[in-house]
Amino acid sequence: MRGPRRGIRRLFHLGLWGPEPDDGVEWEIEHHIEERADELEAEGLSRAAALKEARRQFGDVAAVKRELQAADRRSDQRRRLAIWLETTRQDVRYGTRGIIRNASFSAGLVTTLGLGIGATVAVFAVVDALLLRPLPYADPAALVHVRVQQPGSDFGRPFLPPDVVREWLERDDAFAGMLPHQRRSALFTGGAEPQDVVAHRVAPSFEEVLGVYPVAGRGLVAEDAVPGSEPVALVSEPFWRSVFGGDAATLGRQVVLDGVAHTIVGVMPRGFKFPVYSHTDFWVPLALSGEAAGGNVEVVARVADGAFERAAARANVLAAGLFEGRPRLDSATITLMPLEEQRGGNDDLRRAVWLLFGAVGLILLVAAVNGSNLLLVRSAGRARELGVRRALGASRGRITRQLMTETLGLALLSGAVAVGIAWVSLRGIQGLLPDSLVFWLPHAVAVEKRALAFAFAMSVGAGLFLGLLPALSSTRPADAASRAGLSPYAAHTAARSRLRRGMVVAEVALSVILLTGAGLLLNSFIRLTAVDIGVRTDNLALLQLPLTAQSQPDPALRSSFLPALEERIRAVPGVVAATATGGLPSSVLAFGIALQAEGQPPAGGDPPMLPMAEVSPDFFDVVGARLLAGRPFRPAAGEADDVAIIDEDLARHLWPDGDPLGRRFRISEGDPWLTVVGVVADLQLEERDKRSGDFELLSPFDPTTASGYVTVAFRAASDPARLFPAVRAAVHDLAPDQPIREIVLAEAAYAETIQIPRFLAVLVSALGLFAVVLAAVGLFGVLAYEVAQRNREIGVRMAIGASAGGVRRMVVREGLILAAVGAAIGLVTALALSRFLEGMLFGLEPTDPATLGAVVATMLLTAAVASYIPARRATRIDPAEVMRAE
């Protein structure tokens, strides 16, 4: 293009080797055509004709232009990418050098941040497994429990009679698949010793409905459930591994369940659980007809295309037909409850893990603020280097990018360390996990894909958080000159010092929040352990056995088994006493209770459940429960059925003023009247904080007719655990096929009820202490830096007569002021947040003055210690030396 643009460029001497113009392609083609036209003109054509001919000869100008422009853009992008890659490579190299050159600084930062992120990742793994990660089935959101709801009832029951289910299966048009199943335990024999296992009965649609298939062998097929077919079983991966040693030859092997040989046809995948919240060892085919069907059936169904309402409506139409004329079902309706709805079990558990997640979040924040502060101090140390780089022409953006790259590198290193720390800490807390948490886990807790992604996101986030502040503040243009050492007293020092102090205050505040939570939880836990549960647990052990027709095949022997076992156990050297009971802590929990004393209206204000246990006459002596009034039970033969011993609380509840002995009450309307024969000192075997029922009801135990789970409590002279093998031997000696469910110290058994408080108290306390240490380190760092910066001022002060004590006091006072401000902010915030602890504390308020006082004292004391070291350093400044250095 010859236009005026060229002239102007020429005029200003810009033309020679200018940058690539946007319309370069056009110019180049134009040039070609003009040159060709020159040639043609020389051959005799007019200029206009020559141009026209040249253009014709060139061909399709527009097409060539388009092609060239596209090629141009492509190579431009490639070039830009290459430049970007090269810059990044430089930044990474620069950053790596920076990290290595300041190895101890980097190690400190990586450790701090790694611990912070690691703790967060570990707790995330727990939260994720418990609440977030989809259930281990295909499209789990489409799975529902089919529940039967009586009119007027708030709770659906999951049970249906087998023949109703069989008919439903034939006619079903509500669901994409139905999986009837039945919870059953079985006696497993043929292993080292008889074992009480869970052999869950499932319909052959099992794998199809859940979308999970065996890792080895085959799944169940319809023929397996036909009565009279060869019994088969699928085995769980953990059972396969522990009992069969993970041997592939297990397939086709026979196992004896309840005396019947089953062929193992498949192994289910690791981590597979069904029902979700259960521990299952075997899955065996469920027959809905014939004599094998017996007992009620639960149904899990798959809803097609998320059409829950349509499925529910169809199911109700079907159910109306099936339920007609059946007692208890006639007017019942069907509700569908998504499997996901039960996630996390109960509120206590969900709140506990979220609380823990919040606590590690705070720790991460403290670690990040600490790291940011460290970086800020260091960036001040390299101000001169950055100033020179700026002066040499590095742009602000470029320097920011370099600093960010270095910080991101540090953060990613921290992330790697964090993964290791998370892995180790998950192993460490494995034993601390409350049983209820383990029960409600649909997945194993592990550092897997999602946790790794979380760790990565956290480290990148931390890197950005850490890098931005120092990067921005150290590249502020006005600072560049002072960075180069030209003006050491620039105003920015004041601003940065404020920033650093602000960070320390924030760290202290966050630590105080955590420490307050830790103090309250710890205090509450200690109070829980101190509760008198009404039983002396020292040297007491509990032996739990399932008594079934399989474990005790001979009815005659069965009635004499428990009395004989009691004798045997008493005969074990070291055993002081033993008593058989129908379950401890409590075998039965009554729900929907409406306690009523005879001749009075129902008392009202009842707890949601009532723990009940059946006990023998010598129960009170053996376990050390104190009978306050009345008598213990008589031996079963001489005792009436309708007698009860109640604990103090229950007695007070029923008869607030009066002697309960000989009076009658019932649990709810329709239950038989029970006569009180004794009152026992308050028993708290189920829950120590009395939130779900502080009453306890004891009834007489008949060892000759007992079935189901029974418990033999025995007291040893010392260390009962030592006697466990002898007690086991006594059981097997007496009944070779009798499995032992568990044999535990009573102390441990009753501590189950305080596992969640213990879990929280231990972990939050550890986090709180870690936070305090971090805050102290932060405080120390800032004070030490300030002392170094102010050495001239301090030197002058000392030269004109300030005493060493005075200088020390000055520095410590500064540290304490920062800590006090932080503690005040933290305390106020902690009080505002205390509602998160509501219902989790036992025996104290979230505002407990003693706990809060201890928290503040701990923080201030730590702050004083952290301040004292830089303070002492300040007094070592030699005034003469400082003056000479100027």
Next chain:
Amino acid sequence: MTDRADLLQGTLDLLILKSLVAGPVHGWGISKRIRQLSEGVLEVGQGSLYPALYRLADRGWVTAEWGESAGGRRAKFYTLTAVGRRRLEEERASWRLFSGAVEQVLEAT
């Protein structure tokens, strides 16, 4: 006009690189030089010359810079790079090998 189809695949790059040995030339100059050196036998069509030049530039065998042509017009000058020079030697050697072989086949009786 000798059709560009007559140019064997790969020979265009060779010819362009060769025409740049003497020094920076613009696009028009390259096509003219090839025509002259081959005494009018080889004519490079514009439709393939410019895409080839862009391709060579992208590969780093030639660089392009804006300058002024003899007639005072603004033109893009292409210069052979060190990589391009090495490439030219390789292309030249393989061309010799190839054309010699073809010659030998044709000479055989």
